[in-house]
Amino acid sequence: MRILRRLFTKPEARVALGLNSSFRTVGEAETALTLRGLSADALVAEAGRADLGSLLRAMAAKGNILMRGTTNSFALMPFVVGMYELQIARLSKELTADTASYMREGYGLELLTTGTAQTRIIPIGAAIRPEHRIADYDEFREIIRGAGGKIAVLDCVCRRGADLAGKPCKATERRELCMVFRDFADTVLREGWGRSLTEEAALELADLNQREGLVMRPSNEREPQFLCACCGDCCGLMAVIKAMKRPADFVATNHRATSRPDVCVACGACARICPMEAIVMDAQSERTGKAPRARVLKARCVGCGVCVGACKPGAIALERLPRRYEPPRNTEALLERLAATRPTLWRKARLGVGGLLGIPVRPHR
Ligand code: SF4
Ligand code: SF4
Ligand code: SF4
Structure with missing residues (x-):
């Protein structure tokens, strides 16, 4: 609530109710407001603007909504990544x-x-x-x-x-x-x-x-x-x-790192740079005499490849995951898919608890 108050004035927050994730023209936004029982004219007057178009443009200029200049249309965007980045x-x-x-x-x-x-x-x-x-x-x-x-x-x-x-x-x-x-x-x-x-x-x-x-x-x-x-x-x-x-369960990625113990010189550069703490350095084995080496924790690896760039001897590489994740075409398709795959509260709770406890989960379809 505090964040919303920082970003929107009261009339702006109400005007946002006339928008959704698809781009709407000023006329379409006005109709949507009317259907919700809100008067665009009253909100415009309260905001001290000349008309609904200029109020929507002012909201876009604050980074609170997205404006498509070619069609003079407006859409809501998520808080992250979206509104916050544009602040x-x-x-x-x-x-x-x-x-x-x-x-x-x-x-x-x-x-x-x-x-x-x-x-x-x-x-x-x-x-x-x-x-x-x-x-x-x-x-x-x-x-x-x-x-x-x-x-x-x-x-x-x-x-x-x-x-x-x-x-x-x-x-x-x-x-x-x-x-x-x-x-x-x-x-x-x-x-x-x-x-x-x-x-x-x-x-x-x-x-x-x-x-x-x-x-x-x-x-x-x-x-x-x-x-x-x-x-x-x-x-x-x-x-x-x-x-x-x-972490790997919660990220859309098509890759994962894998290390080659025969090439690894145990310098530790990959483990230091990995943003997910997905690489551990195994100590020399007293029993088998195996040399120390880097080992990738598969469940933590998100396939960014940063470790590959850091490994001078070339002892670490990415492999493709068997399941290929194909993204939606554009923002509209992404938002449609988000709406169609919205999990129930019960499933969300299970995913959250599973993620924190380390139980394998698959939130993204
Ligand atoms: S690049 Fe910066 S703004 Fe974008 S998500 Fe990462 S840390 Fe945030
Ligand atoms: S690919 Fe990225 S997440 Fe995976 S081990 Fe390398 S640096 Fe870490
Ligand atoms: S950076 Fe390469 S050589 Fe160094 S520990 Fe990692 S995998 Fe081994």
């Missing part, structure tokens, strides 16, 4: 603290137990091998090239929040590293929250993010709206995934 221009210590406690108090678990994942994890370039026959939606270069030139970059709101809380990110000193595409890119550029990137500059940025060991996390769409570059500490959602006993 970059008006981020405060208070909003950061409220969001962190909201994540801890249940929203994080709520996000992990939707019937369809809202984000995915894709492998870094160094971890991709031809034999993976990787799909375009799992390949960051194809994601960037497929955006049709609508690419922008903005500061990572989680790391900016961590700065405000006095706990700066340990993985990178850069802040401008979140890429957005399509409607999100239009919004970011229109409101001046970030800057435009050419395809080439976006590929370079993705490369740099990968060299720093950041995890590539796009929205769960074949035509994604964003490509985050997360670490296990600053990103609220990654922290919740990491807190699970079996």
Whole structure:
């Protein structure tokens, strides 16, 4: 509630009731408000705006709703990833603290137990091998090239929040590293929250993010709206995934790491960089005399490939999981699938408890 009050005024919150996850024109939003027994004119007057269109545009300019400029239409978006990431221009210590406690108090678990994942994890370039026959939606270069030139970059709101809380990110000193595409890119550029990137500059940025060991996390769409570059500490959602006993159960991924004991020199670089604490170093066996080596805990591995980039001798690689996870085409399809696969409260509770206790679960269909 505190977060909602920080983001919306009262009339804005009521106007949001006239929207849903599909883009609506001003006229359609007005009709939806009327059907709910709300007067658009009264809400516009209360907000001190000239008309419903300008009120909706003002809400979009605050990052509370998404605006599609080409059709002058508006849609709701999730709090994470969505509204919160677009608060970059008006981020405060208070909003950061409220969001962190909201994540801890249940929203994080709520996000992990939707019937369809809202984000995915894709492998870094160094971890991709031809034999993976990787799909375009799992390949960051194809994601960037497929955006049709609508690419922008903005500061990572989680790391900016961590700065405000006095706990700066340990993985990178850069802040401008979140890429957005399509409607999100239009919004970011229109409101001046970030800057435009050419395809080439976006590929370079993705490369740099990968060299720093950041995890590539796009929205769960074949035509994604964003490509985050997360670490296990600053990103609220990654922290919740990491807190699970079996993070792999809660992530949409098509890959998993596997180590080669005969090549491993037990330097520990992979274990230090893994954002999920998915690699343990086995000590030398006194009984068999086996050399120390890295071992991947399958249930903790989310297939980001960051360890592969860190392993100089090439003793760790990604393998493709037998089950292939194919994302919905775009935002509308994702939201439809989310609605169609919404679990019951009972199932959600079972998934949450299972995740915390380490019982194998499969929340995403
Ligand atoms: S990159 Fe990760 S840490 Fe940054 S805004 Fe995106 S989700 Fe949050
Ligand atoms: S072991 Fe860790 S770093 Fe390697 S792919 Fe799995 S989660 Fe990523
Ligand atoms: S980085 Fe490579 S060589 Fe070093 S411990 Fe990990 S798997 Fe072994």
